[in-house]
Amino acid sequence: MVVFDVSKVFSGRAPQILAALTGTLTALSDGMQYGWSAPIIPVLQSRSTPVHITNSDIVWIENIYLLGGLAGIPLTLYMLDKFGRKNTMLIAAVENLIAWLLVMFASTIDLVLVARFLTGLASDTNFVATPVYIAEISEKKIRGRLGSLIHIMMLIGILVIYGIGPFVSIAASSTVGVGVLVTQLLTFSFMPESPYYLLVKNKREEARKALQILRSSQDVDEELKEIAKVVEEENKVRGRPLELLTVKSNRKAFTIMTVLNFAQHYSGISVMLMNIHIILKDAVPIIPPRNAAILFSVFMLLACMVSALLIDSLGRRVLLYLSSFLTGASLLILATYFAFKYNGINVSAYNWVPIVAVMLYALTFKCGLGLIPIVMTAELYPTNVKALGCTASDAMYLIAATSSIYLFYDLQNKYGMHVPFFLFGCCCIFSGFFSVVVIPETKGKTLEEIQKLLKGEVMIVGNGVRSEAETGYEKRSLLSPLGDVVGHLDYGSVANDVLNK
Structure with a gap:
C-alpha cells in the first residue's frame, strides 16, 4: 500500500x-x-x-x-x-x-x-x-x-x-x-532561472545563487558540480537537428515521445473536448450537454490531481499503461453503443451508456495517458538537444491533434460514429503495450541517470551494479503475485532491440 x-x-x-x-x-x-x-x-x-x-x-x-x-x-x-x-x-x-x-x-x-x-x-x-x-x-x-x-x-x-x-x-x-x-x-x-540553462550559458555564479534559492540551502556545491558535469559533457557535442535520429539515446527519446503524443490525441481527447455535446446527445434526458461538459472537466481534474500525488511513488510507467488500457476499454464501450445504434438496434433503454463511458474516459485518460507524456518530455532529452527535442515532440503533438480531428469527421461521415471510436480504443490498447515493452521508468532518477538509462550505460542501483547495456531497463514484475515467475522476463532488452535498429 x-x-x-x-x-x-x-x-x-x-x-x-x-x-x-x-x-x-x-x-x-x-x-x-x-x-x-x-x-x-x-x-x-x-x-x-x-x-x-x-x-x-x-x-x-x-x-x-x-x-x-x-x-x-x-x-x-x-x-x-x-x-x-x-x-x-x-x-x-x-x-x-x-x-x-x-x-x-x-x-x-x-x-x-x-x-x-x-x-x-x-x-x-x-x-x-x-x-x-x-x-x-x-x-x-x-x-x-x-x-x-x-x-x-x-x-x-x-x-x-x-x-x-x-x-x-x-x-x-x-x-x-x-x-x-x-x-x-x-x-x-x-x-530564479533554471540552473541548467545558466550553466549552459557559462553563468556559474548565477546558477549557484539560483540553486541556493531553489534548495533553500547555501550548501549546493555538490549538486552544482553534478549539474555542471552533465552540462559540460553534453555541450561537447552540441545538438544538431539530425542528432535526434542519429544518436541512439536521442532516437529512443524522440520515438517514445512521438508515440505518446500521437497516443494522446488518437485516444480522442481533442474530439471529446470539441464534440462532447454531439457525443452525449443520446444522454440528454439524463444530463444536459452543458452540465455534462462541466462534469467531464471536473472528473478530468480530479483524476489528474490524484495522479499528480502518485506519480513519484507509483511511477510514470505503471500509471501510463494502466491508463492506456482502461481508456481503451471506455472507448470500446462507447464505440459498441454507437455500433448497435448505427445498425438499427433500439438502444433507448441504454442511453446511460454514453455518459458512463465518457465520464470513465475522463477519469482514466487523465490519470496517466493525458498527464505522463508532458512530464516525460522534459525528462528524456539531454540538455544539449532539449529545446530541439521538446519542440520536435510538440510538433508531433500538434500534427496528431489536427489529424485526429480530421480523421474523426471523415470516418464519422463515411462509416458512422462508432468507427473512429473503435480506432481510438485500439490505439489506446496499443499505447498500453508500448508502455509495458518500450518505455523506461524515470521515477526517482536524476536527469543524468535517465540519459544513462537511454544510452544503455552501467548504473549503480542500491548495493548492486546493474548493466543497462544488457538489461535496457529495470527488470520488474508486471503481474503480482506472479513476480517470481515473470520477474526474470527482460522486457527492456526487447525495447532496446526495437529502438536500436
Missing part, C-alpha cells in the same frame, strides 16, 4: 513549489483558451453578441488556434535557447495577455481570429518551455508532481471557462484570463 506523507515529500522545497505554481499560471489561461470555443461560440451566435459570425467563421475560430501552435514551433525553439526557460515563459504570458485583451474589446471577427492565432502561438511556447523549466529546477523526488501542475492548471482553466463562459459576457470571461496572467507576471518574474 502506498502511503503519501505531504510533510515529508514537500519539506524544505517551498521555493521549487512556488516557482512551479507561479510558472504554470499561464497553463491555466491556456486551458481557458483551449476550451473557449465550446461555451463562447453559442454566445457569438446569439442576438446579443458583440461580434457577428457565420458558420464558416466557427471553423476558423477552432482551427486557427492549432495553426498558431504550428507557426510557433520555430519561434519557440529559438527563444528557449536564446532567452532562457523563464523569459520564454514570461514572453508566452505576455502574448496570452494581449490575446485576452483583443478578445475583450473585439468588435469584428478579424480581431477574434488574430487573438486565437496569438493564443495558439503562446500555448505552443508555454507547453514546451514550462515542462523544461520545471524538470530543471526540481529535485528528482518531486519532479513528477511538479511537472503534473501544468496539466492540473490547464484542466482548472477548462473548468473555469466551462463554468463561467455560458453565463457571463465575453468581456467578463476575458477579464478572468487577464487577471490570471497579470498575477503570473507579478509573481513569476521574481523566480
